[in-house]
Amino acid sequence: MVSYEKLAYTDFTLPLSALKPSEDPDARDKNNNRKFAPEKKVEAEGALTRIAYVLPPDRSPLEVLRNYQDVIAQKGGELLFECKKEECGGAADRASSGGGNDMSLTMFFFYDSDLKDADFSNGKCALASTITDQRYFTAKVPEDGGDAYVAVQTYTVLDDLYCKELNGRTVAVVQVLEPKARDKKMVVVExxxxxxxxxxxxxxxxxxxxxxxxxxxxxxxxxxxxxxxxxxxxxxxxxxxxxxxxxxxxxxxxxxxxxxxxxxxxxxxxxxxxxxxxxxxxxxxxxxxxxxxxxxxxxxxxxxxxxxxxxxxx
Structure with a gap:
């Protein structure tokens, strides 16, 4: 585990189809990338956990993705959407960093500027580097109180400079939104x-x-x-x-x-x-x-x- 973040309550959007470019050719994200979004998606609210793992050497993104899908199946979950490489839409060669081109799938969820990990740390390198062999799925898993939603993205890091220690290693980015009642204290103002x-x-x-x-x-x-x-x-x-x-x-x-x-x-x-x-x-x-x-x-x-x-x- 190289990166971890948990939010007690937030909204979370998961793609159910490949990312498509905005109909407005001038629409740009905060990094000046052309905006992309899925035509189909699920929007949920709850407790969000994001964890990034660096896998042992010689483990491929596909192998790791299939292992996560096995866990989903064992828990009675349902696979909602799956894609690989360029089929996912957007820039398939970048994680959360970069500007002036197309949004990546990772950027649909978060940007490098959102990360709490220090520059050139293992966490930042795992989540903000150039990548290849991207794989992804959206799934839901039944839990007490409602469905939990799971987004798993795997890829290989490509970097021969500041992040060269992770070059060629597979990274798994696991995001889980668990059903949780919102704390309503201080929300309704008399x-x-x-x-x-x-x-x-x-x-x-x-x-x-x-x-x-x-x-x-x-x-x-x-x-x-x-x-x-x-x-x-x-x-x-x-x-x-x-x-x-x-x-x-x-x-x-x-x-x-x-x-x-x-x-x-x-x-x-x-x-x-x-x-x-x-x-x-x-x-x-x-x-x-x-x-x-x-x-x-x-x-x-x-x-x-x-x-x-x-x-x-x-």
Missing amino acids: AAKMNESLSATGSISLYGIYFDTDKADIKPESDPTLKEIATLLKDDPKMAVLVVGHTDNQGSFDHNVDLSSRRAQAVKAALASKYEIDEKRLTAAGAGMMAPIASNDNDEGRAKNRRVVLVKAN
């Missing part, structure tokens, strides 16, 4: 606390309004927070607020501004239609990625930046 923050600072960030990835449809579990916003406004009939959507930096600037604006409009519409708040008291706006409150270089920071902010207008 109307009184909202009013207190608006009076003291003029704004409050809310994390209890939920949307699917890259969509503006409000999820049902947002109702408790929407109800508290409505209570806030009904308790003070003269109060007007700005409803401002914020995103992380994944995707283009224009796309994120549009997405955050549509989400803010959705919140405004829900407050007006479901809770009978006068639309004249609500102004919706989208700030996109323009006002981060945390680093966008890791999942934890990006989660903090994805929010709805109420700003006191009068």
Whole structure:
């Protein structure tokens, strides 16, 4: 084991088909690579663990992949998607590092800048080098409380400079998303606390309004927070607020501004239609990625930046 990271709760997207280039030829990721994404995918939330292993010499990526598939089968799991080499889509010769070309399969999950491993460490070398003979599968395994999702990527490292100790060695990148109930403490902010923050600072960030990835449809579990916003406004009939959507930096600037604006409009519409708040008291706006409150270089920071902010207008 050369790299390990665990997130208590996050969203995770797994490909169920090969990566395809974006229909927009100018769409670029944060490393200036042409963006790729699968046409079919599964989106899940839970506890995410990512581990990278360097295998003993003379073990091929295919052999290692098949061993993991045997374990999945023994646990009653189901193979959802499998690919190899260029068939996986994107750049098949790079792991998580590099820019100016096509995204790689590894970059669909994470970039070298997301890694906590030190430069030139075994972990960084295993996850950010030039590669060959790439293999991959997505699977699900039944567990108490729901399905766990597993992504396994294997490849051979190619490097004769800083990472030459791993040259020719097979690496296995194993990512497991386990079903886990989200900790809802401090997510639903009561109307009184909202009013207190608006009076003291003029704004409050809310994390209890939920949307699917890259969509503006409000999820049902947002109702408790929407109800508290409505209570806030009904308790003070003269109060007007700005409803401002914020995103992380994944995707283009224009796309994120549009997405955050549509989400803010959705919140405004829900407050007006479901809770009978006068639309004249609500102004919706989208700030996109323009006002981060945390680093966008890791999942934890990006989660903090994805929010709805109420700003006191009068």
